[in-house]
Amino acid sequence: MPSLMVKLYSVIFKYQQKHLLQGLIETPESNKSNPFGITSRPHESIAASNPSFTDGVATKDIRANPYSSLSLRIFLPDTAVTSSLASSYQIPNYGGYSPVEGRSHRKLPVMLQFHGGGFVSGSNESVGNDAFCRRIAKLCDVIVVAVGYRLAPETKYPGAFEDGFKVLNWLAKQSNLAVCGRLGAQNHIFDSFGASMVEPWLAAHGDTSRCVLLGVSSGANIADYVARKAVEAGKRLDPVKVVAQILMFPFFIGRTPTHSEIKLASTYFYDKTMCKLAWKLFLPKEEFNLDHPAANPLIAGRQPPLKCMPPTITVVAEHDFMRDRAIAYSEELRKVNVDAPLLDYKDAVHEFATLDVLLQTPQAQACAEDVSIWVKKYISLRGHEFSY
Template sequence: MGSLPSPQLVEDFLGVLKLYSDGSIYRSTDLVHPKIPLHDDASAVVWTDCLFHPDHNLHLRLYRPTSPPPAGQKLPILFYIHAGGFCFGSRTYPKSHNCCLRLSSALQAVVVSPDHRLAPEHRLPAALDDVYDSLKWLQVQAAQAAAGDDDDDDETTLSRGSGGGSEWLREMGDLDRVFVMGDSSGGNLAHHLAVRLGPGSAELAPVRVRGYVLLSPFFGGTVKTTSEEQRPCESFWNLDMYDRLWRLSLPAGATKDHPLANPFQSTTEIKRAALDPMLVVAGGGEILRDRAEEYASRLREYGKTVVYVEFQAQQHGFFTADCFSPEANTLIQTIQHFISLYSAPPIY
């Protein structure tokens, strides 16, 4: 009786993620999880981990400033969806953790950073479903707060610092003033959340999303943009790497014109959709620059409230690469202004 043939390599992303013909997967984080220092200053920000999806064993990480807000006031809540091309990333990655610490301290906000299932084990829309469920977890906390229920038996909390996640949200977080921020693939997910939830996020009541921040959103399409043709490589990223991530993360057999990759594949749906305000940020030197600019321009043409900000010569992931750079400081000021501008209830 002959031996079974060895599985064939179907897709290889830089040797750190390999997909084989029998569906098996090899994954390493050696390249995408570099040993960078953590800027973890417990005197400024404390954090805690909470289980939000027991079925998938998914956690989220909450951050809060150590300084309490002024009497009678609460802090805005910023949902931060990490990058990673849908195939990598976690709330525990040093870059993501540093960014959330920085955002919480600089914006004086409660930051919520959820994990999601990764492709190709769990192809899209699994990640979108998971980040939606993390927002529904927030709704549960709001309902418990309204009922005066202090029982945390429904959550697993692994704390670093004082207090649990629910307590922080109830005492310090303004559940009526939530902003969703997504970085790269997280920016893609933020877009789809905005479309799914609609203006005012009524299905999350009493939680209310006021706006969305899309940082270098990871969009795609079969027709190349000018920036993709003229700038196919950055210092780290290149167009082939993006293509491989799409093949690994999209539903099997789908092209980059799938609606989960190309937001304008269904133009009629986008035109009709009512959306909360958006801040779209791109680096002037990144491959995906044109897709971000076109996204913002077309949404404005359709009557949506969109602010587009471009950082000259910056490449993809400039904020996560160094969240203390001069450009990162300017970006934080831009986000602060956006939060202040759209914290008041809009009139629809």
């Protein structure tokens, strides 16, 4: 069984989240719509970014799109910096790491991370998500780009999904801008958000030909959508290549209940009632259906075929209402010869890995290590480790 600390925090979480969901449901529709969107709720505890290497990881925030609230937090592990660059950590006018032009830089895979929160809460800058992304950046030796997608109900489906794919396209544009910069032409090139500036950390250290998608809870639904869109886009995304995805306790549901959805209907953290409220807030009223393609990964006719999906590792927890549908999706991927292992953690609850800053469970550290071992076989070095 989960520890007493986990049980107590679950009670507090469910009280707060149900209050938030019910309040949003009762808000008049005219007050919900906000095309610009929001990416964080007032109750979220936010961790400040720090562009110097603290605990082995430097972070910075980017407002990715001037036309919406879409934001990014970049996590750069210090393994990206060679010893010859040690003296360049502090820049007087900036106070953080800045790559030095004309020197070699180690290239790392790029991992897009989508936080959880039932589409209606959570943040890429929250204390829990910040700690989780730092852990993943160090263990996997990757640049993590945590996506602050627009939340519901201010932005309904497909807003958050489109934000995810927009960031993948932004990565491709950034890679191309970096190449133009090395050719001395970046001042004449504009990316999809109308900015001609290259993001220096990604330009110096990012290898988008080794791109991984990581989604947590509702973020896993977004990651799966982005993976599907990447398959459909094919070479149009060059040089970005999605080589693997990580789905952690995905927020899947369906009209016909599974065994876990019956047995664990009132379990820890997200339960049946809360899930349905979240989906009502996320899906447009005329589209509300628990077998909606955004909710149920195994409805008939979803494209592209499952056999085209990238290698996919799925993480589930013993006491998670949504576990069975995630297991079924993983099984279907294996049936069509996709490398799709399943990691099932006993005595664990929904989002146990990203709540570890509060819960400090042994399963969370083990999960991060298990995921890093698997993903490294798909992000192993391709070509040259350094660029100029």
